[in-house]
Amino acid sequence: EVQVVESGGGLVKPGGSLRLSCAASGFIFINTWMSWVRQAPGKGLEWVARIKSKNSGGTTDYATPVKGRFTISRDDSKNTVYLQMNSLKSEDTAVYFCTAENFYSLYYWGQGTPVTVSS
Amino acid sequence: DIVMTQTPLSSPVTLGQPASISCRSSQSLVQSDGNTYLSWLQQRPGQPPRLLIYKISNRFSGVPDRFSGSGAGTDFTLKISRVEAEDVGVYYCMQGTQLPYTFGQGTKLEIK
Numbered sequence: 001e002v003q004v005v006e007s008g009g010g011l012v013k014p015g016g017s018l019r020l021s022c023a024a025s026g027f028i029f030i031n032t033w034m035s036w037v038r039q040a041p042g043k044g045l046e047w048v049a050r051i052k053s054k055n056s057g058g059t060t061d062y063a064t065p066v067k068g069r070f071t072i073s074r075d076d077s078k079n080t081v082y083l084q085m086n087s088l089k090s091e092d093t094a095v096y097f098c099t100a101e102n103f104y105s106l107y108y109w110g111q112g113t114p115v116t117v118s119s
Numbered sequence: 120d121i122v123m124t125q126t127p128l129s130s131p132v133t134l135g136q137p138a139s140i141s142c143r144s145s146q147s148l149v150q151s152d153g154n155t156y157l158s159w160l161q162q163r164p165g166q167p168p169r170l171l172i173y174k175i176s177n178r179f180s181g182v183p184d185r186f187s188g189s190g191a192g193t194d195f196t197l198k199i200s201r202v203e204a205e206d207v208g209v210y211y212c213m214q215g216t217q218l219p220y221t222f223g224q225g226t227k228l229e230i231k
Contacts, residue, residue, distance in 0.1 A: 035220070037168075045160075045168065045211055047220040063219045097167055104156035104215025105173035112167055 002026035002108050006098045009113030012088055020083040020113055022098030029079040033101040036072060036083050038094035051081060088117045121145050121214050125223035131231045138199040140226045142212035147192050156215035159188055159197045163208040
C-alpha cells in the first residue's frame with residue numbers, strides 16, 4: 001500500500017523558517033521524482049518544487065515565488081523528502097502536499113501539512 | 120508560464136447524468152518527446168487531490184471507467200459518463216509539459 005505522510009507544518013512568524021518532511025512507502029522511492037504542491041485557504045493548487053531521482057541527476061526546480069527561499073532535498077536511505085522554507089511570508093500560508101511524480105503527472109499525494117505564517 | 124483555463128467553474132449535475140469539463144492551455148502541451156502531459160485530478164471535500172487521468176486519456180489505477188479524458192494540443196476534456204454521489208468535489212487539469220507545472224482554477228462538481 002502506498003503511503004505519503006507529511007509532517008512539520010505549524011504556525012511561524014513572518015521571516016521565520018520551517019522544515020517539512022515527507023515519508024513515503026509502497027513504491028520505489030529511489031527512482032521516483034518528488035514534488036511539493038501547496039493550496040492556500042479556499043484556493044487552487046500551486047506547484048512549489050521538484051527533485052528528480054538521483055539516477056535522473058537529482059536536480060531541483062522551484063516555482064518563482066519560492067526560488068531562493070525554499071530548498072527541496074531527499075534522503076533515499078530514509079525514503080524521505082524535505083522542504084526547507086526560509087524567509088516565510090504571509091502568502092506562503094497554505095496546506096503543503098507532498099507528491100510522487102511519474103510521466104510528469106502527480107501520482108500519489110499525502111494528506112498535507114498546514115503552514116500558517118502570521119505574527 | 121502556461122496558463123490553464125477550465126470551463127465551467129461550477130457544474131450542477133443530476134445523479135446518473137453525464138458531466139463534462141473543458142480545459143484549455145495557453146500554448147500547446149506537446150512536449151519535445153512527442154507526448155502530451157495533461158492530467159486530471161479530483162479533490163473531494165476535505166481530502167487531498169487524487170490523480171484520475173494522465174497523458175490526456177490514461178486512467179490511473181483504481182479509477183472507475185466512467186471517467187474518460189480526451190483532447191490534443193491545447194484543448195482537453197474530462198467526461199464522467201454517469202455522475203455518482205461520490206464524484207462531488209473540485210476537478211483540476213494540470214500540465215506537466217513545461218516547468219512550472221500549472222493547474223486550472225478548478226471546476227466544482229455538485230449534485231442538483
